[in-house]
Amino acid sequence: PIPVIRKRPARAAWAELPQDRTLVMGILNVTADSFSDGGRYLNADDAINHGLELVRAGADIIDVGGESTRPGADFVPQEEELARVLPVVTALVATGAVVSVDTTHVETARACIKAGAHLINDVSGLTHEPGMPELIAETGVPYVLMHRRGDQQSMDSLADYADTVADVTAELLQLRDRFVAAGVKPEQIILDPGVGFAKNAAQNWELLGATEHFASLGHRLLVGTSRKRFLGSLLQDQGLPSDPLDRDAATAATTALGARAGAWAVRVHDVAASRDAVRVASAWGQGGKA
């Protein structure tokens, strides 16, 4: 039996999210090949249990994904992706958790919204399928609009910017305008600079250094650095371990700094570390009164 954490109407969960601190979005990859936890939660029961562990560790939102989007990852057919995530989304929504779905496929998003998903997290930057703006407008759900160029097979070759921050900003706001033109309310849109998507390590650091800028574009900002390759390179340059599972302290440091810079939420594997990092950032900013 799956425990009910908080019995409340599913949609209310979103409205009850804390407003006074950066939120922690826990990553739940129901995939075979995600770079740091691929294959561990491929069956629904393991995935649901891990989702509950993330909630217990302090995750405000659980981000359920059925297709790895790391560079070079295999494409997963939409039907297969939906078969992976729908049972997990349905079960976690029923426990009262706030659930986001990491998908670029409109039909997966539609089915998961119908099953009670609170947020659609789309890494495609609209490079993938038409129809997402219309779905988000029609359903009114919050939507993460992430910057990317190309797709997981081509994006590493597209990391050429005249001015990384200015170019990513312009391309994000152009996308935002397309969603608003399709009838999406601006307050539905959450921006994300897409760390690691068509960016090299130096460009990732440029984007992170401009977090206050991205947080001031009139939308909530989500930042995803967890265990990514650019953190590994940084640690390796210092002669430190760079295995993805050794990057959680560096990830938590980016969480604290992102929280101080105004990020609405961070997307992480190690929820407990970032939960604590958010509290430290709050206390730091309020002279310890938090």
Ligand SMILES: Nc1nc2ncc(COP(=O)(O)O)nc2c(=O)[nH]1
């Ligand atoms: N909004 C958003 N979603 C994402 N989904 C997957 C990954 C890749 O990481 P994973 O393979 O660990 O899920 N990164 C992001 C990100 O940075 N932002």
